[in-house]
Amino acid sequence: MINDAAAMTPLAGQLSETLHAGLLPRQYADWGKRLLQRLQQPVQVVVIGLPGSGKSALIDMLLGQPVLGQCPSAGMTEVRFGTSCRAEIETADGAIRHHEGRLSDPSTLTDPGLAALRLRQELPDPRLQGMSLTEITLFGAPSRQSAIMTQAVSYADILLFCSTEFSAPEQALWAGVPDERKDHSFLVLTMADRRIMRGTLEETITALEPLAAQEFLGLYPLAAVQGLTAQVGGGADQAGLDRQLWHSSGGKRLYDDLVHQIDQGRTSDLDQAEMLLRQFGPPDRRKAAPQPPRAAAEVATRPTAATAAASPMQTQINEQDLLAEACAMIREQAERMLAGCEGAEPPDLACVFDGALNSLRQVLHSLEPHAAQSPRLRALKDAAQDGEEVLMLCQLEQNEEAAIDAVTVLMQLRREMSPPA
Ligand SMILES: Nc1nc2c(ncn2[C@@H]2O[C@H](COP(=O)(O)OP(=O)(O)OP(=O)(O)O)[C@@H](O)[C@H]2O)c(=O)[nH]1
Numbered sequence: 001m002i003n004d005a006a007a008m009t010p011l012a013g014q015l016s017e018t019l020h021a022g023l024l025p026r027q028y029a030d031w032g033k034r035l036l037q038r039l040q041q042p043v044q045v046v047v048i049g050l051p052g053s054g055k056s057a058l059i060d061m062l063l064g065q066p067v068l069g070q071c072p073s074a075g076m077t078e079v080r081f082g083t084s085c086r087a088e089i090e091t092a093d094g095a096i097r098h099h100e101g102r103l104s105d106p107s108t109l110t111d112p113g114l115a116a117l118r119l120r121q122e123l124p125d126p127r128l129q130g131m132s133l134t135e136i137t138l139f140g141a142p143s144r145q146s147a148i149m150t151q152a153v154s155y156a157d158i159l160l161f162c163s164t165e166f167s168a169p170e171q172a173l174w175a176g177v178p179d180e181r182k183d184h185s186f187l188v189l190t191m192a193d194r195r196i197m198r199g200t201l202e203e204t205i206t207a208l209e210p211l212a213a214q215e216f217l218g219l220y221p222l223a224a225v226q227g228l229t230a231q232v233g234g235g236a237d238q239a240g241l242d243r244q245l246w247h248s249s250g251g252k253r254l255y256d257d258l259v260h261q262i263d264q265g266r267t268s269d270l271d272q273a274e275m276l277l278r279q280f281g282p283p284d285r286r287k288a289a290p291q292p293p294r295a296a297a298e299v300a301t302r303p304t305a306a307t308a309a310a311s312p313m314q315t316q317i318n319e320q321d322l323l324a325e326a327c328a329m330i331r332e333q334a335e336r337m338l339a340g341c342e343g344a345e346p347p348d349l350a351c352v353f354d355g356a357l358n359s360l361r362q363v364l365h366s367l368e369p370h371a372a373q374s375p376r377l378r379a380l381k382d383a384a385q386d387g388e389e390v391l392m393l394c395q396l397e398q399n400e401e402a403a404i405d406a407v408t409v410l411m412q413l414r415r416e417m418s419p420p421a
């Protein structure tokens, strides 16, 4: 099956041309190739866990329809975008069978003894153009499970680890996952409704939360069956959603945070591609004006005196007012950044990188239309542009040292814009 939805965007096209023309220095070429690959395919979300841990139910809940249902287990089950609803079943002997419909249809796997190695489901769900969902089962002896985990980690952009208890052997398995993947992973405590019935949910959450905070983006108790019912049960609101149940099942929190994580990853990839093109792309692409904010991760740009003055009707502006406003905006953003990060342990580095980059872009946005007005404004605009690139490089490192560098770049620019004492 071909996923032909992933047509090349203009940005990916330019990156591809830059790579083919050999314009990227050797030390950036691998990074550029990996980036291009990521830009051309949907974000790979892998739902992983032991047999029967509730993976298929979670995927159905995310899709808002019973697509996998009780279909027999396979080593790997992919759900991705397609123009129609159809499934493909690959057996251990290499045979491939097609089915028009869903894997959950009772007629899909007619032979109960059939050992499916790999299942694929295509759905005309536009959300799947941005992400594909893959269920991977950790089966066999611990060494086999560990090998499956390693493969899954190399394949996944985001991991959802499903477990009803996150037992010691599961913890040992997860310990081998590289930190950069852990930073993009969710621990889903599945079948939470059963724990509620037994009265053990609270104590389990208390016991697991510190570990989850260290090893994952967070702990997500989930009653997936109820989360699906909230969407298909003919609920109260206009869209047929039972908001109360969607919320209380844990579905809403997991879904919203997953979408946010996907958006963040996408934004970071686009930023990196843009930076590479600005540095090394074709001459007409280099140092081009920054793009307007693209994604939810970027704060909305408030119209200010400075940005309002960017209208072509009003080309002259009081330089001091413009710079004073830019300085005030950096201070305001820095306070917001500090408030957002306060108390976060470990420190919320993404908040620092996003905040610093957004501030810098707003400054650039306000300076650019007036850069020709004076040598000082032109020099400051160039400094902001260089700062933007340094910040993007800092973002790649994602460590505390880089976060300090990011804030330093911002403060340096603010100092340069301040009136002489
Ligand atoms: N009560 C309750 N049952 C659930 C929940 N999630 C899954 N189940 C049930 O648990 C059983 C296993 O769930 P699946 O989603 O098939 O688990 P799986 O991890 O995909 O299983 P394999 O693919 O066989 O490894 C099924 O009978 C589900 O209906 C839940 O949140 N609450």
Ligand SMILES: [Mg+2]
Pocket: 055, 056, 057, 072, 073, 074, 135
């Ligand atoms: Mg399953």
